[in-house]
């Protein structure tokens with residue numbers, strides 16, 4: 001199933017795009033702790049899934065990190081990944097790209113962009129208001145087309 005569809009089904013089922021609320025609803029524990037230069041990671045012990053988030057990040061980066069790690073929880077529940085470190089947003093690792101795509105689709109629904117409507121969100125608003133880095137916007141698609149050239 002494609003990632004956009006996975007996100008759409010989650011949002012439909014739980015009626016929220018908030019990664020923290022979704023984590024809670026999915027029974028995932030979220031822990032805030034100091035992690036140095038690491039944004040966050042996902043771990044699993046026995047049946048408990050845990051998202052670790054660096055407590056020293058801005059709230060926007062915490063949101064992005066939660067969305068990314070939730071992408072791992074949903075798509076790669078068996079993996080133990082210590083990723084999304086600083087400067088790894090360009091990662092070419094398949095699992096990382098999938099988690100980033102999940103995050104972008106969760107945080108930036110198509111409706112935000114109101115194609116053809118001047119009052120709509122621009123790519124720059126997405127970067128500024130949602131804290132989604134430009135590098136990640138290249139993963140966002142609407143009707144199968146990338147929003148960045």
Ligand SMILES: [Zn+2]
Nearest residue numbers: 083084096099
């Ligand atoms: Zn990751």
